[in-house]
Amino acid sequence: MSLAAEPPNPAPTAIAARRRWMGILARASRAELDALLESAPPLPPHRRLRGPETGLVMARGRQGGDGAPFNLGEVTVTRCSVRLEDGTVGHAYAAGRDARQAELAALIDAALQDPGRQAALLATMIEPLAAVQAARAAQDAAKAAATRVQFFTMATMR
Secondary structure (H helix, E strand, O other), X not given: OOHHHOOOOOOHHHHHXXXXXXXXXXXXXXXXXXXXXXXXXXXXXXXXXEEEEEEEEEEEEEHHHOOOEEEEEEEEEEXXXXXXXXXXXXXXXXXXXXXXXXXXXXXXXHHHOOXXXXXXXXXXXXXXXXXXXXXXXXXXXXXXXXXXXXXXXXXXXX
């Protein structure tokens, strides 16, 4: 069978866009979601498919960022899946035990898959959350950089 006869994969840009907004929603707090929902267009009716359910996942790390993986410990996570009236399914995982946060994130994920709602939700929800998260990451990086030890002078003291 030739490669041309196989069905095409979903657009890589659509997958990357969804991956991005799901990550942003997973890192957002419930307070941030609630605050932004006030100015966002109304979300569609939905029903729960799964959850919200709270459980544990194993967090893994690497020494130095590139060493052999090891288990750090367990992290509490809440997941939820919802279906809109048109059949679109949204999923979300959120650290912690906040069931409403996971349900809101899943509902926003489902609504973002609708091309008619996507632009408005990206502008009112995702981009403001991304900006806040980027600023928080830059602040954390600056804090960590201030404690970094430079070993260059010790190596040249021989």
